Amino acid sequence: xITVLRLGHRAGRDPRISTHCALVARAFGATSLIYTGEHDIxxxxxxxxIVQNWxxxxxxxxxxxxxxxxxxxxxxxxxxxxxxxxIQEKIREIRxxxxxLVIIGGQKVPADVYGMSDFNxxxxxxxxxxxxxxAVFLHELQLGKELEKTFxxxxxxxxxxxxxxxxxxxx
Amino acid sequence: xITVLRLGHRAGRDPRISTHCALVARAFGATSLIYTGEHDIxxxxxxxxIVQNWxxxxxxxxxxxxxxxxxxxxxxxxxxxxxxxxIQEKIREIRxxxxxLVIIGGQKVPADVYGMSDFNxxxxxxxxxxxxxxAVFLHELQLGKELEKTFxxxxxxxxxxxxxxxxxxxx
Numbered sequence: 001x002i003t004v005l006r007l008g009h010r011a012g013r014d015p016r017i018s019t020h021c022a023l024v025a026r027a028f029g030a031t032s033l034i035y036t037g038e039h040d041i042x043x044x045x046x047x048x049x050i051v052q053n054w055x056x057x058x059x060x061x062x063x064x065x066x067x068x069x070x071x072x073x074x075x076x077x078x079x080x081x082x083x084x085x086x087i088q089e090k091i092r093e094i095r096x097x098x099x100x101l102v103i104i105g106g107q108k109v110p111a112d113v114y115g116m117s118d119f120n121x122x123x124x125x126x127x128x129x130x131x132x133x134x135a136v137f138l139h140e141l142q143l144g145k146e147l148e149k150t151f152x153x154x155x156x157x158x159x160x161x162x163x164x165x166x167x168x169x170x171x
Numbered sequence: 172x173i174t175v176l177r178l179g180h181r182a183g184r185d186p187r188i189s190t191h192c193a194l195v196a197r198a199f200g201a202t203s204l205i206y207t208g209e210h211d212i213x214x215x216x217x218x219x220x221i222v223q224n225w226x227x228x229x230x231x232x233x234x235x236x237x238x239x240x241x242x243x244x245x246x247x248x249x250x251x252x253x254x255x256x257x258i259q260e261k262i263r264e265i266r267x268x269x270x271x272l273v274i275i276g277g278q279k280v281p282a283d284v285y286g287m288s289d290f291n292x293x294x295x296x297x298x299x300x301x302x303x304x305x306a307v308f309l310h311e312l313q314l315g316k317e318l319e320k321t322f323x324x325x326x327x328x329x330x331x332x333x334x335x336x337x338x339x340x341x342x
Contacts, residue, residue: 016188020300027297050298083329083336088318114334124318125329126198127221129191132306135299139307140315147259147295158254158296163285165254 001075001099002030002141004134005066007113008106009037020131021104022047026058028138029146030102033059036066037106055151067116075099076118080133081109084120091140094119102137104130172246172270173201173312175305176237178284179277180208191302192275193218197229199309200317201273204229207237208277226322238287246270247289251304252280255291262311265290273308275301 004025009018018040022033026047033047039062047060063069070077076097094100103117114120123133138146151157155171175196180189189211193204197218204218210233218231234240241248247268265271274288285291294304309317322328326342 014187016185017191020188020302023297023299024303027295027299028303054297083332085331085333086318088315114336117334120332120334122329122331124198124320125331126194126225126322128194128198129302129306131191131300131302132195132199135303136306136310139310144259144311147257149295151297158293160256160293160296161254161291162256163288163291165285 002138003101004030004033005069005101005103006033006035007037007066007103007109009035009040009043010106011038011040011043014106015040015043017131018043019046021134022060023050024131024135026051028135029142029149030138031057031059032061034061034063034069036063053155054157055154057152070101070103070116073099073101075101077101077103077116078119078121078137079103079113079117080123080130080137081105081114081120082122082125082127084122087121087123087137087140090119090121095141100141102134104134106130173309174272175201175204176240176272176274177204177206178208178237178274178280180206180211180214181277182209182211182214185277186211186214188302189214190217192305193231194221195302195306197222199306200313200320201309202228202230204231205234205240206231207234224326225328226325228323241272241274241287244270244272246272248272248274248287249290249292249308250274250284250288251294251301251308252276252285252291253293253296253298255293258292258294258308258311261290261292266312271312273305275305277301
């Protein structure tokens with residue numbers, strides 16, 4: 001089971017970035033995204049609408065007491081940060097855990113997150129994007145098998161095409 | 172050589188998403204990002220500031236005549252779209268090309284992009300994020316070797332840590 005914890009959402013500034021984080025979490029095999037910071041009904045609505053159309057299971061929830069969430073997590077917590085150890089050196093060890101909490105921050109991550117996490121992992125040591133770091137981490141964690149994932153209770157799906165678009169309705 | 176073409180940038184709506192696309196392009200081994208849509212000096216400035224601090228080579232440029240850019244590209248063009256063929260089925264074939272133009276769109280991609288591109292490739296057939304699709308595609312294209320990439324003329328870099336932050340100044 002993979003849970004993603006997105007820290008410090010700002011409704012005014014991050015709406016699309018947080019939506020991308022949630023959709024990447026779902027598409028790449030996590031079963032939930034928990035976010036902290038501002039409670040954002042619009043964000044939740046747009047993610048739930050995707051789940052309703054494209055399937056799940058996937059839930060998005062707001063949480064205030066994220067420190068206890070990290071501390072009490074019954075598995076390993078992995079904080080993605082460009083300051084952390086290279087993913088290519090640690091991913092085999094991380095794969096041994098059955099339950100993973102992937103922590104992604106915004107611009108300002110509280111300093112104690114580094115100490116509370118079981119792993120601090122860099123997907124490159126370069127500044128780029130929490131959306132990209134999350135996707136590549138989940139892809140490596142599952143050895144690419146998440147690309148074959150099918151979703152339950154979907155209303156719509158895609159039949160891959162060499163060119164053009166083909167969707168199919170299930171409901 | 173890997174070039175990324177970002178279609179249809181909207182300065183008001185996409186500033187952070189386009190910045191993330193550019194930084195992912197750089198961090199994951201592309202040497203340039205060309206964007207179409209609105210010319211956005213702020214976007215260019217923030218990307219160039221990253222290159223100045225963290226190294227290159229990497230350039231960002233605005234371009235209006237993107238159709239000729241795709242048509243005249245002296246290599247293979249790969250349009251990332253959730254409607255395309257699965258990356259895991261086509262990536263070996265794509266890796267054979269020396270020069271790659273990776274095309275990523277926003278919400279509305281002109282229909283002729285599908286026909287003009289040598290490949291239409293889905294990184295999952297699910298809705299998620301062009302930032303994530305770009306990162307996972309570049310990661311797969313280079314078999315993860317981009318994670319070891321070093322940058323030239325950098326003023327600052329990171330020494331990976333198990334916990335905490337450690338940067339080093341080169342200039």
